[in-house]
Amino acid sequence: TQLLEQSPQFLSIQEGENLTVYCNSSSVFSSLQWYRQEPGEGPVLLVTVVTGGEVKKLKRLTFQFGDARKDSSLHITAAQPGDTGLYLCAPRNSGNTPLVFGKGTRLSVIA
Amino acid sequence: GAVVSQHPSWVICKSGTSVKIECRSLDFQATTMFWYRQFPKQSLMLMATSNEGSKATYEQGVEKDKFLINHASLTLSTLTVTSAHPEDSSFYICSARSSAAHTDTQYFGPGTRLTVL
Numbered sequence: 001t002q003l004l005e006q007s008p009q010f011l012s013i014q015e016g017e018n019l020t021v022y023c024n025s026s027s028v029f030s031s032l033q034w035y036r037q038e039p040g041e042g043p044v045l046l047v048t049v050v051t052g053g054e055v056k057k058l059k060r061l062t063f064q065f066g067d068a069r070k071d072s073s074l075h076i077t078a079a080q081p082g083d084t085g086l087y088l089c090a091p092r093n094s095g096n097t098p099l100v101f102g103k104g105t106r107l108s109v110i111a
Numbered sequence: 112g113a114v115v116s117q118h119p120s121w122v123i124c125k126s127g128t129s130v131k132i133e134c135r136s137l138d139f140q141a142t143t144m145f146w147y148r149q150f151p152k153q154s155l156m157l158m159a160t161s162n163e164g165s166k167a168t169y170e171q172g173v174e175k176d177k178f179l180i181n182h183a184s185l186t187l188s189t190l191t192v193t194s195a196h197p198e199d200s201s202f203y204i205c206s207a208r209s210s211a212a213h214t215d216t217q218y219f220g221p222g223t224r225l226t227v228l
Contacts, residue, residue: 040221042115042204043155088154092215098145099206099217104154 003027004102006089016078021105023072023089031092032072032104033099034063038085045103046074048092079109113139115207124195125228131191132223134205140185141207145217146178149202161188168223185210195227 005024013019023032031050035043047056049072051066056063060083062075077093085105090099114137124130134144140174142163147155159180162185167180179191188207192199204222208215 033167037155040224041146042206044219046217065197086154098144098157098160100157101154 004089004100006087006102006105008105009103010106010108012110013079015080015109015111018075018077019107020073020075020080021087021107022071022073023102025091026070027091028069029091030069032065032069033090033092034072034074035090035101036085036086037088037104039047043086043088076107079107081109081111083107084109113137113207113209113216113218114220115205115220117203117205117223119223120221121226123226123228126196127194129191129193130195130225131189132203132225134188134190134220136158136186136207136209136218139207139218140210141188142185143208144182144188144209145206145208146180146188146190147204147206147224149204149222155204158190184197192225195225197227198223200227 007022033048036047037043047063052069054065054068059075064073086104088101088104090101114133118133144161146158147154158173159167159169161180161182163182169175182188202222205220206217208217
C-alpha cells in the first residue's frame with residue numbers, strides 16, 4: 001500500500017488569497033491524480049500528472065509533480081468561494097487496481 | 112464524459128433493515144466497479160472491488176456478509192447493507208472503470224447518503 005500524506009488537513013482562507021496544498025509519499029508513483037469533492041457529491045477528476053517535474057495549469061489551479069515523482073502540489077491563485085471542497089490525491093493505477101486516496105485537504109474559502 | 116449514477120441519492124431506514132444501493136454506468140461498460148464509504152469530515156475509504164460475473168474483493172475490516180455486492184451486468188453493481196445499524200450511516204460512493212481499451216480512468220457516482228435510525 002502506498003501511503004499518501006496530504007497537508008494541511010484543513011485550510012480556511014479569505015477570498016482572493018493564494019494557497020498551496022501538498023501530497024507526499026515515500027513511494028515513487030508512475031502518475032498521480034488530483035480530485036475535488038464538493039459536499040454531498042462524488043469526487044471529480046481535476047488533473048493527472050505523469051512526468052517528474054511536470055507542471056499543469058487549469059485556470060487558477062497549478063499542479064506540479066515532483067522531480068522524483070514522490071510528491072505533488074496544488075497551488076490555487078486568488079481563491080474563490082467556488083474552490084471550497086475536499087481536495088484529494090491518489091496514485092493512478094491501471095487494470096483492476098482501485099484508486100486509494102489520501103486523507104485530503106478540506107478547503108474553505110470565505111467571501 | 113462518462114457518467115455514473117447512483118440510486119437512491121439518499122435513504123433513511125430503521126435499524127435492522129436492509130438497504131440496497133444501485134450504481135450504474137450510463138454510457139459505457141464497466142468490468143470493474145468500486146465501492147467507497149465516507150464518514151463526515153473524512154476521506155473516501157475503499158470498501159470493495161466488484162468484478163462483473165465474479166465475487167467481490169473486500170478490503171480488510173469490511174464484512175462481506177454485511178455489505179453484499181452484486182455485479183451482474185457490465186453496467187450495474189449493487190451494494191446491499193444488511194441489518195443496518197446507526198454506525199453504518201455514511202456516504203456511499205461507487206466508481207466505475209471503463210472496459211474499453213486504452214483507458215483506465217475511474218469515474219465516480221454522486222454518492223448515496225444512508226442514515227440509519
